[in-house]
Amino acid sequence: MATKRSTWDKIKWTWQPETKREAGDSIVRNFLLHWFPSKVTRQSLSWNYSFWLGTISAVLFLILILTGIPLMFLYVPSVERAYLSVKDLEFTVSYGWFLRGLHRISAHLMVAVVFLHLVRVFLTGAYKNGTAVNQNRPLNWVIGLLLLLLTLLLSFTGYLLPWDQLAYWAITVGTNIASSAPVVGESMRFFLLGGRTIDQNTLIRFYVLHCFFLPLGVLLLFSYHMWRVRKDGGLACVDQLSLEQKKGPVEPIKSKTYSLLGITSGRTVHVETLIVDEDQHTVTASPNLTRRLMAVTLGTVAVAALLTTLFRAPLEEAANPSVTPNPAKAPWYFLWLQELVTDTTFTIGGITINGALIGGIIVPGLLVVAAIAWVYLDKSPPAAVGVWFAKERRKQNIVFLTVVAAILIFTIIGTYLRGPYWNFYWPWQSWPTMPRQF
């Protein structure tokens, strides 16, 4: 083995390792790949266990960063020029429409894929600890939830920026939901808007959140998310392999510990992996993992780019505070909330509670709390870890799928069955024509 490696050698890796040693080296000695294990189980690589949804969301986030950077050079976060600079992107900047379109499509896809990732993790019971020591998968589930919330906040702050009608009224509704919180609501709205009305202060605030704070949060939490996956011994399906192995008459499962021997005493920075029968279940990460990773990356980029050329990003009229579009609809992933805040104003004993508080804060808040509490209350056996629709968790999955179905139904109602003045229309009913002004 050559001892001198050029910089290029350190970045590239071999796609056709001749030996296992070379395969392992190409992971361990490579900066870009060092966070992967050198050997992976076939199960973790399978397409139809994880559907690679986490990887796809990471790739989408990468696309969003890469397209976001040129957009930052071309977009002007000022109320006078924001709308015009987006219009310029669409009509005068070379490939501006493609950058904006790809950014938008990737954002939509990311919301969907991150949500599907959550559904996958729940249905496979992958948030549960298996039998290995030092696992903390419930914590990683919580980190994942935070990443979902950050994804939604990124979308929300992102669609304010064009400063068109959709942007303006979405932000009106969004910040009024914040202000319906008891006690702190009004001051929270004032802080979000940077004043009493939606104006320059608001735009620059959302711009900085969108371009700096929220992506930074995603990057930090994503790193921690990945680190925990390694600490927890890889994907949850691996736990099943070691469980099966335990049943057989083989020797007891060892646990591999890499530690900084001789530098510090005691248990220190280490990665623990479940040892499964290596020859039977594992393959080298290079090229088996890297090849699939590349395929997923290319596939995601291709699909996003194709969708971008098929669906041009819309731009509504410039923001007009005196005319609310009719109907005024949030993007599809918030329509279930819009439907919820419509239906949840109640009057009990003469006191009217605004639907904004119930549908906009209490119900989503309870969903998040329930999602966090759930993983700590789930006492199903290790046999239900990393298995699709495990029979030990049937009831849990039914409850979860009911909630998911409710969200989907509300989304569908909001998207297709609501017309002017948020009235209910069947798809075959035509909407009345509305005067443009009152």
Add this chain to the structure above:
Amino acid sequence: MRSKKSGLDNTATPTGKPLTPDESLKEQGILSERAQPSRRKFLARLGIGATLLAIGGQTYAFIRSLVPNVLYEDPQRFKVGTIDQFGEGAKFIEDKRVFVFRQKNTFHCISAACTHLGCTVKMQRVNQPKKVVVRGREIDDQVEFACPCHGSKYYSDGTNYTGPAPRPLAHYKLELAPEDGQLVVDTAETVDQDFRLTV
């Protein structure tokens, strides 16, 4: 905290049990820093405290700077025109999002911001005028307000009657400007639904 007075006497403790050499050293504050009620501990705490205070102070400065002290927004009190510019009925002041109503020589002003989530309500003529009883009084409704965002509806006096709106539209104080006789709306001051400015 152990008592300091044991000093060099390593044979007796409050419990009467002899000390081991190690314990004796600890007693004298030689082995363990912990046993020493020391300047060192005090300074360490002072240092940590100062660090936390500095971080806290600067975080406060960072956040406080984002709460504006001066707002460069349109004033909440503004003129909407002289009396003769208003005909009988309602007029929508578009850029201020308010309706100004005139009934003969009385005026009142209703906000166009829906009380549910703040969208701008639209005024609609009622197809056939309907008599409704609102707040114990019968009114002859020619117009009503409807919100495009979530479908709330209000009678012409601003009282909500359907949809998710939790309360009536806000009514604002109206005045006459002494200098030029224009109507002045003060959106900082909400008034009762029965408020009327008589001129």
